[in-house]
Amino acid sequence: MPHDDGHFGENVAAAYDESAADMFRPDVVDPAVDMLAGLAGDGRALEFGVGTGRIALPLAARGVPVHGIDLSRAMVARLRAKPGGEAVGTTIGDFATTRVDGAFAVVCLVFNTINNLTTQDAQVACFRNAADHLRPGGCFVVEAGVPDxxxxxxxxxxxxxxxxxxxxxxxxxxxxxxxxxxxxxxxxxxxxxxxxxPFRYVWPSELDLMARLAGLRLRDRWESWTRAPFTGDSGRHVSVWEKPAA
The missing domain is CATH 2.20.25 (N-terminal domain of TfIIb)
Structure with missing residues (x-):
């Protein structure tokens, strides 16, 4: 039976980097990688929805051990074919429920990908899955838009x-x-x-409640990866929830 790549099959993966070219610019990628590398420290990073490696590859190039989970074999194939792709471990599966071995210092979910989970139950499961992968003191980072x-x-x-x-x-x-x-x-x-x-939009306050259900607590929220303040006029947010230290 063919594997279901969801809405990101070969026809989308083949043109994904070109269609999302603005998101691959260094001024967009570098601040995200800076923050994630800082949170990872000497630990490992896990990216939910790793895609073609927009964040995972430069993060691995910083010396951070990175693993990625993605439902789309076609997208992951593009990642593996890129320079440095062999340094990123990958697992095919639904990031709301798929488990990989080991504990991580940081789990991240960027570029509105939380919205790809189209039910509240799936989004809640995603937070629990992130918490289960984190070591004590580790952080779950989500980048998402504020519903417009x-x-x-x-x-x-x-x-x-x-x-x-x-x-x-x-x-x-x-x-x-x-x-x-x-x-x-x-x-x-x-x-x-x-x-x-299809997507399911979700408010920052709703994400905070999902984090609490998973045993996480809000540590920081910014408008962007550059740590600009989050305000009532912000169109997006980068939120960091922390797993309490044992």
Whole structure:
């Protein structure tokens, strides 16, 4: 039976780095790697949703032992084919439930990937899985957007986030269930190609409660990896929850 790569199969993996090129810029990657390397110290790092290695590869290049979990074999194949890919251990599986051996100083989940878990139960399980992998004093780090519901007037459920001559992208929201989807229309050789990915948006305060259920406590929350202050106007957050020392 073919393995289910979810919404990140070969057709997506082949163009992923190009489509997300802005997220691979050094000014985006380096602050994240700096923070994660600092939290890891002399310990190991585990990345949930490791993908093509945008964060794992430069983190491993800093000398941090890194392991990654991802559901998509196609994405992980791209990671392994890159220079330094052999230094990152990988496990294929759902990061909400998949276990790997050993204890880690830091577990991370970046670039809105918590939203790929489309139920609250799965997101709660993810926090428990992170806590189970952490050594005492270790940290779980999540980077996620703050739901952009203030841009929704009454009767509207769609918010565009990219418009160009060859690509249109927008999010749709169901505020009753916190379900959302990202929709992409791309013009290729004069023909339109459409793709949609389901998500579940989640508030920072809701994540804090999930962390408490997993035995973690909030240590820090910033607007970005550069440690800019998080405010009511912040469109995203980088949150760090700590597992109490034994």
């Amino acid at each position: 519901l203030r841009r929704l007037p009454p009767g509207q459920n769609a918010v565009p986030f990219h418009i160009s001559p060859t690509r249109w992208a927008f999010d749709t929201y169901d505020t009753a269930t916190q379900a959302m989807s990202s929709h992409y229309v791309t013009i290729v050789d004069g023909r339109a190609e459409y793709r949609s990915i």
